[in-house]
Amino acid sequence: MEHLDSYEEPVGNPxxxxxxxxxxxxxxxxxxxxxxxxxxxxxxxxxxxxxMARGENAVGTRAKISGAVIGETIDYDAESLTLRFTVAHVPxxxxxxxxxxxxxxxxxxxxxDPNRKRMEVVYYGVMPDLLQNEAQAIxxxxxxxxxxxxxxxxxxxxxxxxxxALPEQSEG
Amino acid sequence: MVDTLVNFGLGALVLTFxxxxxxxxxxxxxxxxxxxxLLESARHAMLLTxxxxxxxxxxxxxxxxxxxxxxxxxxxxxSRSMPAYLKVTALWGGQPGSLLFWSWLMAIFSTxxxxxxxxxxxxxxxxxxxxxxxxxxxxxxxxxxxENPFARxxxxxxxxxxxxxxxxxxxxxxxxxxxxxxxxxxxxxxxxGMLIHPPxxxxxxxxxxxxxxxxxxxxxxxxxxxxxxxITRKWTLWAWLFLSLGLVLGxxxxxxxxxxxxxxxxxxxxxxxxxxxxTATPFLHSVMIQEKRGQLxxxxxxxxxxxxxxxxFGTFLVRxxxxxxxxxxxxxxxxxxxxxxIALTFGVSVYLLTQRWDAxxxxxxxxxxxxxxxxxxxxxLFFVAILVIVFVGVTYPIxxxxxxxxxxxxxxxxxxxxxxKVTVGADWYERATGPFWAALIxxxxxxxxTAWRISTMKSLGRNIWKPTAVSFVVPVVxxxxxxxxxxxxxxxxxxxxVTAVTVYEFYKGAAARSRRNQTNFFVxxxxxxxxxxxxxxxYMIHFGIVLMALGVIGIEMFQTQTxxxxxxxxxxxxxxxxxxxxxxAEFDTADNRNVARAVVSVYKDxxxxxxxxxxxxxxxxxxxxxxxxxxxxxxxxxxYIILVDxxxxxxxxxxxxxxxxxxxxxxxxxxxVLIFGTLVAAWPERENEAVRTAAHETRAxxxx
Numbered sequence: 083m084e085h086l087d088s089y090e091e092p093v094g095n096p097x098x099x100x101x102x103x104x105x106x107x108x109x110x111x112x113x114x115x116x117x118x119x120x121x122x123x124x125x126x127x128x129x130x131x132x133x134m135a136r137g138e139n140a141v142g143t144r145a146k147i148s149g150a151v152i153g154e155t156i157d158y159d160a161e162s163l164t165l166r167f168t169v170a171h172v173p174x175x176x177x178x179x180x181x182x183x184x185x186x187x188x189x190x191x192x193x194x195d196p197n198r199k200r201m202e203v204v205y206y207g208v209m210p211d212l213l214q215n216e217a218q219a220i221x222x223x224x225x226x227x228x229x230x231x232x233x234x235x236x237x238x239x240x241x242x243x244x245x246x247a248l249p250e251q252s253e254g
Numbered sequence: 255m256v257d258t259l260v261n262f263g264l265g266a267l268v269l270t271f272x273x274x275x276x277x278x279x280x281x282x283x284x285x286x287x288x289x290x291x292l293l294e295s296a297r298h299a300m301l302l303t304x305x306x307x308x309x310x311x312x313x314x315x316x317x318x319x320x321x322x323x324x325x326x327x328x329x330x331x332x333s334r335s336m337p338a339y340l341k342v343t344a345l346w347g348g349q350p351g352s353l354l355f356w357s358w359l360m361a362i363f364s365t366x367x368x369x370x371x372x373x374x375x376x377x378x379x380x381x382x383x384x385x386x387x388x389x390x391x392x393x394x395x396x397x398x399x400x401e402n403p404f405a406r407x408x409x410x411x412x413x414x415x416x417x418x419x420x421x422x423x424x425x426x427x428x429x430x431x432x433x434x435x436x437x438x439x440x441x442x443x444x445x446x447g448m449l450i451h452p453p454x455x456x457x458x459x460x461x462x463x464x465x466x467x468x469x470x471x472x473x474x475x476x477x478x479x480x481x482x483x484x485i486t487r488k489w490t491l492w493a494w495l496f497l498s499l500g501l502v503l504g505x506x507x508x509x510x511x512x513x514x515x516x517x518x519x520x521x522x523x524x525x526x527x528x529x530x531x532x533t534a535t536p537f538l539h540s541v542m543i544q545e546k547r548g549q550l551x552x553x554x555x556x557x558x559x560x561x562x563x564x565x566x567f568g569t570f571l572v573r574x575x576x577x578x579x580x581x582x583x584x585x586x587x588x589x590x591x592x593x594x595x596i597a598l599t600f601g602v603s604v605y606l607l608t609q610r611w612d613a614x615x616x617x618x619x620x621x622x623x624x625x626x627x628x629x630x631x632x633x634x635l636f637f638v639a640i641l642v643i644v645f646v647g648v649t650y651p652i653x654x655x656x657x658x659x660x661x662x663x664x665x666x667x668x669x670x671x672x673x674x675k676v677t678v679g680a681d682w683y684e685r686a687t688g689p690f691w692a693a694l695i696x697x698x699x700x701x702x703x704t705a706w707r708i709s710t711m712k713s714l715g716r717n718i719w720k721p722t723a724v725s726f727v728v729p730v731v732x733x734x735x736x737x738x739x740x741x742x743x744x745x746x747x748x749x750x751x752v753t754a755v756t757v758y759e760f761y762k763g764a765a766a767r768s769r770r771n772q773t774n775f776f777v778x779x780x781x782x783x784x785x786x787x788x789x790x791x792x793y794m795i796h797f798g799i800v801l802m803a804l805g806v807i808g809i810e811m812f813q814t815q816t817x818x819x820x821x822x823x824x825x826x827x828x829x830x831x832x833x834x835x836x837x838x839a840e841f842d843t844a845d846n847r848n849v850a851r852a853v854v855s856v857y858k859d860x861x862x863x864x865x866x867x868x869x870x871x872x873x874x875x876x877x878x879x880x881x882x883x884x885x886x887x888x889x890x891x892x893x894y895i896i897l898v899d900x901x902x903x904x905x906x907x908x909x910x911x912x913x914x915x916x917x918x919x920x921x922x923x924x925x926x927v928l929i930f931g932t933l934v935a936a937w938p939e940r941e942n943e944a945v946r947t948a949a950h951e952t953r954a955x956x957x958x
Binding site: 158 | 631632643674819877879
């Protein structure tokens with residue numbers, strides 16, 4: 083059993099007000115921490131089109147951008163760990179992607195369509211393993227005044243090549 | 255051969271689905287007509303789920319092992335060159351297989367529940383069967399009708415020429431199509447941690463269905479005493495252990511494989527696994543208050559319902575493609591189904607809870623805010639606060655987009671509610687949850703010293719001054735040796751305080767017994783732990799958490815890094831470490847990889863302490879490279895090197911990224927202590943409950 087000493091008689095009435103007050107303090111702390119952290123670290127999620135549409139206003143805003151990597155533009159300088167590449171606009175909406183026939187096909191179209199809006203990206207750091215033509219890049223950073231997006235975080239997704247590979251195999 | 259395996263596996267899978275449906279029906283009917291034989295039949299149906307699904311899983315594993323690429327799933331996740339153990343783990347390497355695996359683990363628990371002794375809890379039985387089987391059936395629906403791992407590839411001739419389609423059954427005029435080789439398992443998943451991380455995570459998920467089922471049974475039957483909690487106490491502990499292990503193994507995998515020098519990135523999928531843990535942990539604590547003081551009954555119900563639905567929500571997040579994440583599966587039609595099922599179970603649970611709201615009144619009042627139960631409540635609120643923050647963070651992109659209409663309706667706030675998707679990163683989570691984690695660790699230190707019902711400052715002071723005094727040695731020493739990171743000093747003091755209190759608790763208990771009985775201190779320590787396993791197991795878990803916190807503090811606050819491009823024989827420096835680049839070799843391996851492996855000598859304070867081999871594997875099948883760091887681990891720190899780039903022809907110069915991660919190994923050591931503590935608390939009692947009750951009665955008779 084619990085053997086802690088100093089047992090005193092309960093003090094009668096429960097201090098309901100104290101508990102409610104305590105709960106409110108915690109709630110206030112949660113709200114405060116969410117709001118203050120959001121001011122410090124929230125990022126807008128834009129497509130390339132949306133970012134370009136904002137023009138000058140977008141410069142300096144923390145943003146997360148999704149785009150299709152154009153393979154031939156990838157340029158990596160390992161000495162200075164500077165990675166440059168260009169991405170083409172892809173829709174962010176899952177439904178729109180489905181309409182285009184899935185992510186893999188949407189990315190392929192984005193890269194091959196010369197009329198798509200494009201954006202240059204620079205990233206300082208290790209070149210990610212998955213960076214390749216028609217990969218989806220999710221970049222966090224901000225747009226510089228020269229129109230180049232400076233990313234400090236780079237995530238890549240490669241859709242499986244399975245669906246595209248099948249017809250080739252079946253012909254053979 | 256393939257046909258036989260597929261037919262057997264698919265047959266068993268469909269049969270499980272039918273049997274589960276039958277079990278639900280029989281349990282409902284049996285309850286309505288008060289027919290025990292129908293209920294017994296429902297229990298037998300539940301008993302069958304595990305053996306049946308085992309057949310199904312065995313068949314898919316054989317298909318995987320024997321390279322039957324005619325089966326679409328097999329061709330997606332394996333290839334000829336993969337070793338056998340990886341082919342087995344490919345069972346959970348893709349969506350359809352992992353759903354079947356989930357169902358199979360769920361069936362283990364269904365069968366275990368069916369086998370328990372129901373004599374004292376007959377009235378719970380129909381409802382437990384219904385809840386467990388409805389959950390299992392939901393996953394079986396997904397597996398059978400939407401993501402079936404037994405679907406095969408068929409070559410069809412049509413007007414357009416040849417085409418390959420995926421189908422469960424033979425389309426008219428089609429022949430089975432077998433690709434030459436499969437695509438192979440995603441290289442990122444080819445890690446020993448991946449052998450056990452998903453099974454542990456899933457086990458943690460599915461085992462929580464059992465406490466939830468008993469809670470719902472208690473709500474429906476109105477038997478709202480502590481019986482359901484006593485039955486599920488051990489289940490909950492095991493479930494919590496699996497959840498925790500899943501999280502830790504995931505961290506270890508990220509640390510070893512993702513090659514960024516960290517272990518936790520607040521990725522949506524990581525958060526999805528963390529959220530149920532954030533309700534399960536306070537649940538473990540608050541049920542003790544219900545057992546001891548008859549309080550917080552409603553709160554416990556809320557926590558167990560939340561845990562269950564957060565588990566579904568987590569599985570939904572991973573599978574639906576709603577949020578972009580490194581390890582999310584591709585978008586899939588099962589998203590809306592998941593959403594519907596979560597809404598349904600949550601709605602029904604909340605409805606039942608409101609029906610029993612008044613019956614769940616507290617037996618005793620909380621007498622003081624300065625008591626152990628009040629501190630437990632505070633601990634609960636802190637956990638839930640973290641949960642709220644993480645939930646807000648995970649759903650930020652969805653809510654900010656959805657709330658755009660507010661801005662449109664009220665132009666005065668349109669700058670806040672723009673309808674533009676907003677996401678938050680790791681910084682946001684660390685900043686917002688940090689204070690609550692620190693507060694939780696502080697409570698871990700103070701709580702064991704408070705008394706039930708009411709404590710006084712005086713009694714707390716008497717208990718706490720010795721360990722507190724000892725704990726202050728740590729910050730004093732740290733400052734004396736020159737540490738000026740005040741947040742770090744504070745964090746180390748917190749861990750020292752909890753350690754001192756925990757050790758003191760063990761010492762005090764054993765020393766008192768040893769004085770009283772005039773026996774050996776260590777013998778008494780052993781007996782003390784044996785007699786109060788839940789309590790002292792809990793303290794061991796606390797100690798494990800503190801050790802893990804040490805690792806987190808080390809890597810979060812004191813990590814240093816640098817990068818360098820150096821030629822052969824040249825050096826780079828990070829803190830007290832120097833490396834020299836000795837050589838680099840590129841070669842092909844038998845399992846279709848091209849490996850670039852650098853040899854690097856590591857010097858600490860000028861002394862050569864070893865060699866590291868950071869490397870980069872290129873997988874030909876998936877045309878995907880993978881970075882494998884070279885790590886030198888000691889109790890004090892990890893020295894972690896990544897091979898970033900090299901000149902392929904001359905191999906004269908290479909770029910390395912170096913990380914120094916102080917104390918990070920305590921994160922893994924602490925997790926072993928945590929496992930050990932949970933085992934101490936959860937290991938089945940030797941004497942069974944009936945015997946002990948009898949003993950109690952005898953003693954009561956003697957004293958009375």
